[in-house]
Amino acid sequence: xxxxxxxxxxxxxxxxxxxxxxxxxxxxxxxxxxxxxxxxxxxxxxxxxxxxxxxxxxxxxxxxxxxxxxxxxxxxxxxxxxxxxxxxxxxxxxxxxxxxxxxxxxxxxxxxxxxxxxxxxxxxxxxxxxxxxxxxxxxxxxxxxxxxxxxxxxxxxxxxxxxxxxxxxxxxxxxxxxxxxxxxxxxxxxxxxxxxxxxxxxxxxxxxxxxxxxxxxxxxxxxxxxxxxxxxxxxxxxxxxxxxxxxxxxxxxxxxxxxxxxxxxxxxxxxxxxxxxxxxxxxxxxxxxxxxxxxxxxxxxxxxxxxxxxxxxxxxxxxxxxx
Numbered sequence: 001x002x003x004x005x006x007x008x009x010x011x012x013x014x015x016x017x018x019x020x021x022x023x024x025x026x027x028x029x030x031x032x033x034x035x036x037x038x039x040x041x042x043x044x045x046x047x048x049x050x051x052x053x054x055x056x057x058x059x060x061x062x063x064x065x066x067x068x069x070x071x072x073x074x075x076x077x078x079x080x081x082x083x084x085x086x087x088x089x090x091x092x093x094x095x096x097x098x099x100x101x102x103x104x105x106x107x108x109x110x111x112x113x114x115x116x117x118x119x120x121x122x123x124x125x126x127x128x129x130x131x132x133x134x135x136x137x138x139x140x141x142x143x144x145x146x147x148x149x150x151x152x153x154x155x156x157x158x159x160x161x162x163x164x165x166x167x168x169x170x171x172x173x174x175x176x177x178x179x180x181x182x183x184x185x186x187x188x189x190x191x192x193x194x195x196x197x198x199x200x201x202x203x204x205x206x207x208x209x210x211x212x213x214x215x216x217x218x219x220x221x222x223x224x225x226x227x228x229x230x231x232x233x234x235x236x237x238x239x240x241x242x243x244x245x246x247x248x249x250x251x252x253x254x255x256x257x258x259x260x261x262x263x264x265x266x267x268x269x270x271x272x273x274x275x276x277x278x279x280x281x282x283x284x285x286x287x288x289x290x291x292x293x294x295x296x297x298x299x300x301x302x303x304x305x306x307x308x309x310x311x312x313x314x315x316x317x318x319x320x321x322x323x
Contacts, residue, residue: 003055004313005048007062008105008305011080014043016051019310025051037082045095059099061313063108063305070151073102101316106130107154108308110138111145112300113261115311125258127251129156131266135183139255157183161246182247188265191219191240198232205232223269241273245280252285252293263298
């Protein structure tokens with residue numbers, strides 16, 4: 001079995017690890033260097049070397065929070081890291097001297113979630129929805145990553161779940177996420193806003209008391225207060241779960257997966273989120289598809305990104321060997 005290195009790139013940290021016959025190696029992690037593309041690519045090179053720990057490796061996989069043209073590894077769009085327009089596959093491959101495969105970070109996390117603890121493919125048709133500051137998505141179809149025509153498939157946060165259309169369609173804004181989109185209504189910043197609004201509306205609630213103390217009221221405060229039985233907080237979390245459920249239903253209706261996997265910081269809400277979201281998703285799913293797809297939280301946790309990047313590299317090497 002080959003040795004490969006996986007890199008998981010985020011706006012705050014970069015992690016790397018080696019995957020070999022003995023499984024995953026030790027994670028290496030650093031704060032993301034955001035000053036320039038040159039500095040960031042240099043960091044990738046250094047981290048790959050650290051993760052390899054002197055062992056040889058045959059390829060590198062990398063997941064980035066960007067839209068990627070997979071065949072060339074060019075970064076078509078990126079909001080959090082300075083790589084837009086960079087042909088990252090070639091740049092990094094030239095420096096490392098091995099094949100490099102670049103893909104979206106949520107996409108590689110979805111690929112990891114399609115594998116079991118023995119790293120065997122366990123779910124051949126899977127949609128992953130990552131819910132954090134924003135909403136990302138990854139799609140596995142018939143055991144392979146689905147990228148679409150240009151490599152940008154999986155931007156599930158941009159789907160519209162709450163657009164009010166009366167006499168005419170509202171004109172789109174100049175920035176994303178658009179009003180009424182899945183991300184605008186269901187991402188972390190949406191529950192932050194809802195929690196702050198509930199604190200102002202119900203000053204005697206647990207959220208109201210947090211605001212009165214001078215602290216900023218955030219989504220995790222709503223989740224914690226809901227667990228303690230605060231009704232205002234419970235309403236905030238329930239509404240959030242229901243909007244997530246509509247997005248899940250859209251994913252099921254569009255892709256007919258075996259599983260929809262929820263990842264990201266939303267996992268911390270536990271049963272307060274997954275139960276109501278699944279119930280709403282069931283109601284909005286087409287009757288011909290209803291009840292077939294399972295809905296669960298991600299199981300690989302913070303390992304999903306680097307593991308998925310490793311599995312991407314291994315998968316591409318195996319595919320090339322069969323060609």
